[in-house]
Amino acid sequence: MRTDGYPMEKYNPQAIEAKWQRRWEEEQTFRAAEDAAREKYYLLVMFPYPSGRIHMGHVRNYAIGDVMARRQRMNGKNVLHPMGWDAFGMPAENAALKEGVHPGEWTWRNIDAMRRELKTMGLSYDWSRELATCDPAYAHWEQALFLKLYEKGLVYRKTSLVNWDPVDQTVLANEQVIDGRGWRSGALVERRELAQWFLRITAYADELLAGLDKLPGWPETVRTMQSNWIGKSRGLEFSFALKGRSDRLTVYTTRPDTILGVTFCSIAPEHPLARETAQRDPAAAAFVRECLSGAVTEESLERAEKKGFDTGLQALHPLTGEAVPIYIANFVLMSYGSGAVMAVPAHDQRDFEFARKYQIPVKVVIQPADRKLVPHLMTEAYTGPGVQVHSGPYDGLDNETAKQRIIDDFQDKGLGEARVNYRLRDWGISRQRYWGNPIPMIHCPSCGVLPVPAEQLPVPLPQDVEITGAGNPLERHPTWKNVPCPKCGAAARRETDTMDTFMESSWYFLRYCCPDLNSAPLDRARVDHWMPVDHYVGGIEHAVLHLLYARFFHKALRDVDQVSCDEPFSRLLTQGMVRKDTHRCPTHGWLYPQESVEGEDEAGLCCVHCGQPVVIGRNEKMSKSKRNVVDPGELIAGYGADTARLFMLFAAPPERDLEWSDSGVDGAWRFLGRLWRLTLELHERAPDAQPARTLPENAELRKLRRKTHATIAKVTDDFERLQFNTGISAVMELINDGGQTLAQSPDPLPPETAAVLRELAESALLLLHPYVPHVTEELWERLGHEIPLSRQSWPVADPEALTKEEWTIVVQVNGKLRARLVVPAETPDAVLEEMALEDERVQTHLMGKTVRKIVVLSGRLVNIAAA
């Protein structure tokens, strides 16, 4: 490309980006309003927690979302693309603890800082719909929704276990428990029972599971994960009579076929029978206490050794009448089924280990086809298929048939019921924290637990609060919790628990539809207009909890007449993580990228503090703790938002992890430079050229125009497939070809050349606009356009220019490439076959062989099978 004689203005992203961001804001380009005439498109990205700074994960998430939003706008859709803040949560309280700043002040300050940072990315949000979940207005309507669910019977209170820090006198979240100790006090964490609020998500277990099949736009992995999380199982519920007592022991099993192999029962430490035993037996009490010590984290539970305690009670087998012992076992969960299990050591691994440890008999009732199980020789349980033995009337049946027959028989005799169980538990939403939304309930000593009357909402958080890390700040507040009972007027007490922050993220996408509404949580008409979300973009880490809670909450809201659709998110795109290698100095530990510098000689990277060689570690998710982070602010300040966005979108397809690469960023920068120079030089040399509308006379130019239109088709298609990286590479090719043609063309440019290049450049700007909106707007304007690119339509490929005038035919002999034929398009198969056989190189490879078969794929390939 020639540059002499054309002193060209350099690409200056900082100036351009500020200009266009200002312009879009002034012109309200991305303001969304309901419009019955146009098809709506709701593009949602997961709103961030306002930690204070944006990180590369945000940049990637929001770049992907913005590309899709801008693309749909160019497609003529009426796009809603909002942004807000997931603003309640523990970090604000931690900051309060550390820096003495009020959580609210800290949060709002962070929101301002992050909004400023996000705005430098040039994202096409409708900022007029911005919301923060800690805003009293948002919290107000969330409390109102909570009460609607309460009225519907979807909210209830029950006791449940929490992590209790005995020194700080406070409840700990799982992540605050480190090696079984409180993160601040270091005290051994205890399990403590506390009355807490729950949402009845299990009432929707079946619908949540079945709904997954109606979400073809969701990644298979996410659906599988949710399905496993719900964990539906079918089995039999029945009860054992207890020897010498009138009460019974209810159990649930998925293996009724093994029922005649029962040699004991086990119950959870929290089971009523275990409590009863503990009351009369100090040794049992000690065992139960031991089981309940330690944190509730999965980690600690899973490591625990299997232990039991014989209650001395005996269960009577419903079929044989045989008496079997009942053990308290530390691995039985009170929260699943009935908290009691029939134990079949021969056919369940846990029961087997337990039986061996406590010398309980093993009774085989299923024999596999390939070997014979002998109880005292077994080293593990047999859980596979087989034939029933020692099973009385069921002997000889295969176990699957026996399973059904036993369920039927139990039902017929009224001994038990077929039952479905779920792994999914009800959603505990109580948090003993300050910085969350208060649960709007009141405890009256005489009237019991009552909802706060609607006209008294919202329950506000007190501003004058002391965050000490000990106890629950709301509980400790001197006056806040004192209120008159709404029913009897007597002195009552507010609920001091606040809601899980997953509550806020379960309906924010609905509130975006009507953020200004101040008379109700939601405006049904506007919500119905925009919902469901057409495409939701966010991190895979939210595959289960957030996305399952939001689906549940949405269905619950549907059942209290707040929304109409069944599922909130039609399509889901889960983007991969941003990763980078880690740098570690033997002395100074993890290093930030700027702390490891190129050493002398060939020493590689060295620590900037001590000069020792740096150990390059694994490529891992960017995280502060490993210090393998790159600050988006610096990247954007240095290269501009367009380069940052282009790199993020080009380096990997969205679903895959993205590996950070400094030189990859340089590559993106260089490409924008090429685009810049090509467009400006073309405009200098042919300022009045109009884009070509027909195929040129000149063969080379014809080819170039065909390339332009093939690129339009390819990028359009790649958008459908969400393959942003390959779409960008197609435009790169086009720009490379265009640059070559321009460099090789005489001055002044022949009109035909100018027209083809003009069309090429304009097409490239249109195609690239969703990815790199600022530089394309600027170049578009410099080409003389008055209507900005952000209001232009997506280009359509000219069908004539998409047809090929020649074919390149691949010729294979026995599947191996031997020749290429360039022929006029539409050459008949017979001619292709003939030409292939006549080809000199093909002849060489056919020498001494007999042609067995010839496969011709019109326009593409001829394969000659010979032997």
Next chain:
RNA sequence: GCCCGCGUGGCGGAACCGGUAGACGCAGCGGACUUAAAAUCCGCCGGCCGAAGGCUGUGCCGGUUCAAAUCCGGCCGCGGGCACCA
């Protein structure tokens, strides 16, 4: 342990329905321009043997097919989810 997903050059990745493996980019090498550097532009770039050309090659082994990175079976490796759910 169970359930998913993935293994392609020095690197990120492409090849969409089984049909030219390695597009595009990075790194590297060579060259042009320049007093020089930067920037920019051009060329080369899986491995082996070579002059043309040939052989080989998509984690490994086998199968289906005229044709396999792609489909099937079995291994190996990596990543993720769940993990006493009876």
